[in-house]
Amino acid sequence: MYKYDQYDQAMVDARVEEFRDQARRRLEGKLTEDQFKPLRLMNGLYLQLHAYMLRVAIPYGTLDSRQMHALADIADKYDRGYGHFTTRQNIQYNWIKLEDAADILADLSKVEMHAIQTSGNCIRNISSDHFAGAAADEVVDPRPYAELLRQWSSFHPEFSYLPRKFKIAVIASDTDRAAMRLHDIGIQIVQNDAGDLGAAFYVGGGMGRTPMIAPCINAFVPLDRLVTYAEACLRVYNRYGRRDNKYKARIKILVHELGAEEYARQVEEEFAHMLDQGVEPPFAELERIRTFFEDPLFEADASSDIDRSDPDFALWVDRNTVAHKADGYASAVISLKPVGGIPGDATAEQMRLMADLAKDYSFDELRVMHTQNIVLPHVRKADLHALWTALDEAGLGAPNLDTVEDIIACPGLDYCSLANARSIPVAQRISERFAKTGKTETLGQLKLKISGCINACGHHHAGHIGILGVDRKGVENYQLLLGGSEAEDVSLAKITGPGFDEHGIVDAVETVTTVYEREREDGERFLDTYRRIGMNPFKEALYG
Amino acid sequence: MAELLRYRDDEMVDHPAVTVDAFLDQSNAGAVRIEPGDDARDLLPHLERLALVEVNFPAFGDGRGYSSARILREAGYDGELRAVGDVLVDQLAYMRRCGFDAFEPDQQLNKDDVQAAFERWPEVYQSAADDRTPIWTKRHA
Amino acid sequence: MRLLTGNDLKTGVVTWWTGSDWSIHVEDAADVTGSEDETARREEAARRVNAPYAIDAEMQDGVPRPTHIKERVRTLGPTVRPDLTLKPAEPDLGNWVI
Numbered sequence: 001m002y003k004y005d006q007y008d009q010a011m012v013d014a015r016v017e018e019f020r021d022q023a024r025r026r027l028e029g030k031l032t033e034d035q036f037k038p039l040r041l042m043n044g045l046y047l048q049l050h051a052y053m054l055r056v057a058i059p060y061g062t063l064d065s066r067q068m069h070a071l072a073d074i075a076d077k078y079d080r081g082y083g084h085f086t087t088r089q090n091i092q093y094n095w096i097k098l099e100d101a102a103d104i105l106a107d108l109s110k111v112e113m114h115a116i117q118t119s120g121n122c123i124r125n126i127s128s129d130h131f132a133g134a135a136a137d138e139v140v141d142p143r144p145y146a147e148l149l150r151q152w153s154s155f156h157p158e159f160s161y162l163p164r165k166f167k168i169a170v171i172a173s174d175t176d177r178a179a180m181r182l183h184d185i186g187i188q189i190v191q192n193d194a195g196d197l198g199a200a201f202y203v204g205g206g207m208g209r210t211p212m213i214a215p216c217i218n219a220f221v222p223l224d225r226l227v228t229y230a231e232a233c234l235r236v237y238n239r240y241g242r243r244d245n246k247y248k249a250r251i252k253i254l255v256h257e258l259g260a261e262e263y264a265r266q267v268e269e270e271f272a273h274m275l276d277q278g279v280e281p282p283f284a285e286l287e288r289i290r291t292f293f294e295d296p297l298f299e300a301d302a303s304s305d306i307d308r309s310d311p312d313f314a315l316w317v318d319r320n321t322v323a324h325k326a327d328g329y330a331s332a333v334i335s336l337k338p339v340g341g342i343p344g345d346a347t348a349e350q351m352r353l354m355a356d357l358a359k360d361y362s363f364d365e366l367r368v369m370h371t372q373n374i375v376l377p378h379v380r381k382a383d384l385h386a387l388w389t390a391l392d393e394a395g396l397g398a399p400n401l402d403t404v405e406d407i408i409a410c411p412g413l414d415y416c417s418l419a420n421a422r423s424i425p426v427a428q429r430i431s432e433r434f435a436k437t438g439k440t441e442t443l444g445q446l447k448l449k450i451s452g453c454i455n456a457c458g459h460h461h462a463g464h465i466g467i468l469g470v471d472r473k474g475v476e477n478y479q480l481l482l483g484g485s486e487a488e489d490v491s492l493a494k495i496t497g498p499g500f501d502e503h504g505i506v507d508a509v510e511t512v513t514t515v516y517e518r519e520r521e522d523g524e525r526f527l528d529t530y531r532r533i534g535m536n537p538f539k540e541a542l543y544g
Numbered sequence: 545m546a547e548l549l550r551y552r553d554d555e556m557v558d559h560p561a562v563t564v565d566a567f568l569d570q571s572n573a574g575a576v577r578i579e580p581g582d583d584a585r586d587l588l589p590h591l592e593r594l595a596l597v598e599v600n601f602p603a604f605g606d607g608r609g610y611s612s613a614r615i616l617r618e619a620g621y622d623g624e625l626r627a628v629g630d631v632l633v634d635q636l637a638y639m640r641r642c643g644f645d646a647f648e649p650d651q652q653l654n655k656d657d658v659q660a661a662f663e664r665w666p667e668v669y670q671s672a673a674d675d676r677t678p679i680w681t682k683r684h685a
Numbered sequence: 686m687r688l689l690t691g692n693d694l695k696t697g698v699v700t701w702w703t704g705s706d707w708s709i710h711v712e713d714a715a716d717v718t719g720s721e722d723e724t725a726r727r728e729e730a731a732r733r734v735n736a737p738y739a740i741d742a743e744m745q746d747g748v749p750r751p752t753h754i755k756e757r758v759r760t761l762g763p764t765v766r767p768d769l770t771l772k773p774a775e776p777d778l779g780n781w782v783i
Contacts, residue, residue, distance in 0.1 A: 007679040010666045018664055022634065027695065029732050030654070038605060039634055047736065049759050051697035080769055095769075097696045121605070151669045151680065157641035158614055158672065161607025227670075238611050243580075277618055278671050281680040288683065342765055413755060414763035422758075424765045474753055 001064055001365060002147050002292040004112045011154065012109045015116055019043045020102035027099070042122055042160070044115030045101050049417050052096040054104060055118040060128035060146040060170070061089030061368040063113075068355035068366055070111040072348040078104050083351070085336060085344040087408060087459055088167065089127050089368040090118055094415055116154060121162045123153035123234070127169045129177045130369040133293060134377040136325045139191050142172035144289040145199065145226065148281065149187075152227050159234045163241035164249035166234070167206075179370060179486035181205045181214045182462060184251045185233060192220055199226050203233055203263065204255030207456035211492045212252040217264035223286065225271075228279045232271035236263065295326075296363040302328025302380050315441070316388050316399040321379075328381055332362075334374040334391060335398040335406065339435040340428050343409040344372030353394050361387050370459075370486075371408055371447075373401065404439075404446040404513070405431040408459050412452030412469060413476070419452035421469025421476035422502075426450055429506045434513075443513055446526045447485070462486035464527040465509060466493040478505035482512065482538055483530045494535060497543055508542055515541045546652035551645045552624060557596040577628070584612035591621045599644070601629040610642045617643035617673035633657045637664055643673030686716040688749055689724055690756070691737030699759050700734060707734060709771065711760040714742070714749050750781070757782045 004012070019039075026036040040046075044055035056071065063071075071091055075083045078100050079093040086092055096104070108114055118125055126146040133141040149168060153159070159166070169178045172189035180186035186202035198220040205214030221229045237251045240258075255263045304327060308314040321330040334354055336344050346354070354374055358366045361383045362376035369375055379387060391397040400406050407430060410416065412423030427450055434440045449463030453470075460466030466481035477499040484493030500508050513526070515538050520529045530538070550556070561575040564582045567590070575596035578584055587594065597616060599609040613625055626646035627639050633653050640662065647653075668676045688711070689702035700707040702724060704715035717724055721739035728734045741752040751757050762770035764779050772778055 005683070007667050007682070011669065011679075014665055021660065025657075027732070030657075033729075033736055035604075035632060035634075047692055047697060049755070050699055050762055051692070094763075095697075099695045121607075154669050155638075155665070156670060157638035158610045159607070160638055161605055161610065161635075163607075235611055239608055243606055243608075273618070281678070282684045284684040285680040413758055414765050417755075419755075422764065424763075428765070471754075476754065 001062060002059075002143075002289065008151075009109070009112070012112070012114050012116070015043070015114065015155075016102060016105045016109050019105055023098060023102055038120055038161075040098075040101075041120035042117055043101070043105065044118035045096070045098070046119060047417070048094065049413075049415055051094065052098055052101065053415070054093045054096045054101060054115060055086070056091050056093070056108060056113060056115050057118045057125040058089050058091060058113075058368050059150050060126055060132065060143045061130050061370075062132075062143060063366050063368070064364045065355035065359040065366070067111045067113055068351050068358065070107065070113065072351035072355070074104055074107060075348040075351065077107075082345055082347045084342075084411065085346065085368050085372045085374070087370050087372065087410070087457060088125060089130070089370055090125055091368070092411075094411075119165070120160075121164050121166075122160045123156060123162075123166045123168065126150050126153070127167070127178055127183075127370065129171045129173065130367040130375050131177060131322060131331050131377065132172070132367075133295070134324050134329075134331045135173055135175075135177075136323050137175055138173040138325075139189055140172050140197060141290075141293045142170045142189050143293050144286060145172075145187065145189055145223075146170040147289050147292075148227065148286055149230060152230065152281070159238055162234075162238055163243050164246065164251075166237075166251065168230075174488055176486070176488040176490070177370075179459070179462060179490075181490045182207055182211075182459075182486055183214065185230065186214050190220065197223050199223065199229070201229065201233065203267075204252040204260070206250055206252045207459060207461050208250065209247060209454045209456075210250075210252065211456065211461040212256060213490050213492065214252070215255070215260035217255075217260055217267060224283050225275070225280060227281055228274050229267070229271055231279050232267045232274055235270050235274075236266045240266075296365075296378060298326040298329060298378070299380065302326070303382050304328050306381050306384060310385075312392075312399075313385055313388050316392075316397060317384060319399040319403070319441075320401045321384065324378065326378070330379055330381055330384065332376045332379045332384065332387060333369070333401045334376065334396050335400055336373050336396075337400055337406050337431065338395055338398050339405060340432045342424050343407050343427050346374075350394060350396060353390065353396070357387055357390055371406060373406070400440060402445045402447060403441070404434050404443050404448055404465075404509075406447070407431060408447075408449040408463070410451050410458035412450075412458075416452060416457075418455055419469070420454075420471035421452050421478065423450045423452040423458055423467075423469060426467060426469070426478065426502065426505060429503075430509055433506055433510060437510075439513065443516070444525055446513070448509070449484075459486060460484070461492050462490075463493055464525070464530070465512065467505060467509075468495075470499060472499070476502055478502070480505065480508050480512070480542070482535065483527065485527060489527075496535065496539055511541050512538050546649050548626075549647040549649075549653070549658065550624070550626075551640075554624075557624065561596060561598045578609070578612050580606050580608040582612070584615040587616065588619045591616070591619060591623075594621065594623050596624045596626060597621065598626045598628045598648075601627060601631055604630040604632050604635055610638065613639070613642040613644055614673045633661050636661045641668065641672040641674050641676070686742050686744065686749060687718045687721055687739045688714045688742045688751065689717045689721050689737055689739050690714075690759070691725075691729075691734035694732050694735040697735075702728070702734075702737075711751070712748050716749075754783065
């Protein structure tokens with residue numbers, strides 16, 4: 001894991017004091033709310049429905065047990081004993097006081113954490129593959145590149161007042177576990193025929209009210225020009241991204257309006273100019289960062305045997321563990337989706353338990369998934385039973401990874417001031433329904449994603465089944481979408497037709513799964529069947 | 545109009561800045577004002593006759609002026625680069641890094657706050673238009 | 686009727702204008718029809734409230750009930766966590782919200 005040196009620590013500490021000063025000036029009336037808002041947002045502090053909300057960055061979703069303990073302590077000390085893990089691998093606290101915010105940032109700083117640029121019209125926390133460093137299929141660990149970009153983008157003097165927010169994801173395998181092409185910039189570290197590593201740049205993806213899949217604008221940027229190329233991408237956006245309409249201000253609109261080719265041409269022009277400007281860090285910095293991400297000392301002779309005599313445990317192993325690059329190891333997913341629970345929420349006690357389990361069983365490392373679950377990336381197969389037993393006792397043993405119960409849901413109208421409808425209760429009713437009918441396991445991989453408004457924090461465009469909450473004359477109404485994917489087979493879901501009420505949407509989801517069960521051919525996922533048979537059979541079943 | 549903050553010693557330009565269009569049309573102006581929608585690169589062929597470039601920030605959240613400033617500095621412009629308009633104390637440090645060396649805010653800034661803003665950052669992560677050494681260069685010096 | 690609401694600047698809690706002060710209970714809210722803009726400006730300038738705005742409501746059983754669901758959620762807290770609402774002892778209030 002990356003560790004701060006005195007420079008990183010000094011920067012984060014300076015930021016805490018800067019924010020302390022800004023909050024003081026706000027409380028003293030020297031800053032208006034209009035002036036303060038972008039400043040607090042750049043420190044992750046929102047004003048939500050019930051209180052201030054603080055979003056803490058978890059860079060590329062990686063943290064250690066000490067950090068997870070600190071997150072738990074913050075939940076107890078400053079909030080109401082829980083936190084919410086988000087679709088960008090961060091954590092949010094819902095009941096924060098402005099007068100406490102600087103103290104929280106100071107507590108975070110003690111464990112090399114922060115809330116820098118977790119909101120605002122700037123470059124946000126960089127996300128990555130939650131199985132980085134463990135996945136059997138990766139070219140390299142993508143996190144050093146994410147860390148390099150984290151440093152480059154932190155307090156960037158030119159790109160802190162962009163037309164709109166800017167999200168970057170970095171992966172390094174053909175399997176996309178980070179929704180890479182639905183980001184403002186998606187980077188895939190690739191290897192060319194000569195064996196050299198480079199970065200493929202996909203620019204102009206995103207969800208929100210105008211979902212777009214990012215086109216590739218450069219298939220191979222040499223790693224010693226990575227930062228310069230990113231800087232060129234951002235400068236073209238900062239200069240020409242639309243500022244007349246916030247709904248058209250994301251880079252996806254610029255790339256779409258210019259066309260990917262023309263955008264790429266402008267980037268290349270800027271890039272050629274910038275090569276002389278000394279933007280690129282010394283290559284030794286990338287090498288320094290890489291040393292923090294070397295493999296832990298895996299046991300060479302770790303056993304691959306798993307005692308499957310307990311069927312509940314065997315189901316969890318089948319569902320929630322993932323192949324690891326080292327023999328005798330697995331990545332274990334801790335589901336934050338108990339049946340009827342709130343997707344992504346964890347209590348302080350659960351956070352502490354996960355931290356302690358990471359220390360005992362996973363080389364002191366945890367990951368946050370964009371699907372709002374937690375990963376212990378490096379677990380000996382021999383330890384899986386002990387791990388599962390501890391998780392199950394704490395209500396963290398749900399065997400439902402990537403099933404219809406593993407629902408992504410934004411906070412929705414229960415917490416969010418932008419929402420039009422509640423998301424969480426819909427997720428709760430759906431997971432309860434499928435747990436009750438017992439169909440969860442037989443439906444296999446079925447990614448269901450719910451957003452409470454058009455901003456799409458719940459990734460509904462990318463759900464095999466997506467649900468979008470809307471406001472219909474003051475009443476919550478839910479549109480159903482089918483056929484989306486955030487993965488390497490990326491696609492955008494399409495709306496089935498008229499929306500449903502709170503109860504009707506649960507029935508509608510069940511109806512479309514029934515169509516799938518009827519129509520599916522061997523080995524097909526829900527998404528595969530939908531792609532083969534199209535929307536009509538589902539429409540007929542829904543609307544007759 | 546608030547006090548001008550100026551961090552250079554040369555003489556001030558004594559005539560008002562003209563628009564980019566006007567500047568490109570006439571040859572005798574030595575001061576120009578860039579609006580957010582203007583292309584700073586239009587000025588590059590004429591840098592030698594410029595002593596003052598004002599970059600207007602009609603609203604502090606419109607960050608195009610930061611790119612305009614860096615583009616001018618990257619092209620070698622060494623005259624006065626003045627941020628004018630909705631220039632607030634919390635943006636000063638970034639503006640300075642992008643090459644601004646003078647500030648003419650609509651509203652008077654508190655002197656202590658200004659000083660605190662410029663002294664805030666002990667280090668910088670990335671290179672920009674100032675002469676500060678990025679952290680990653682120091683690490684490998 | 687019109688209610689004036691906002692969040693407390695320091696704590697962020699939801700507050701309602703009572704006619705003379707701010708309260709966390711919507712039951713205390715006063716009709717501000719006609720005076721909402723002036724009150725909002727004055728109170729925000731005094732930093733007794735953050736980002737105030739007026740909403741529509743109607744009296745129901747002697748209590749002002751905001752017209753829009755979002756504001757009803759704001760009056761009590763998240764519907765999915767009755768234990769964290771303003772009145773955890775009255776879980777049935779969820780029916781009043783929705």
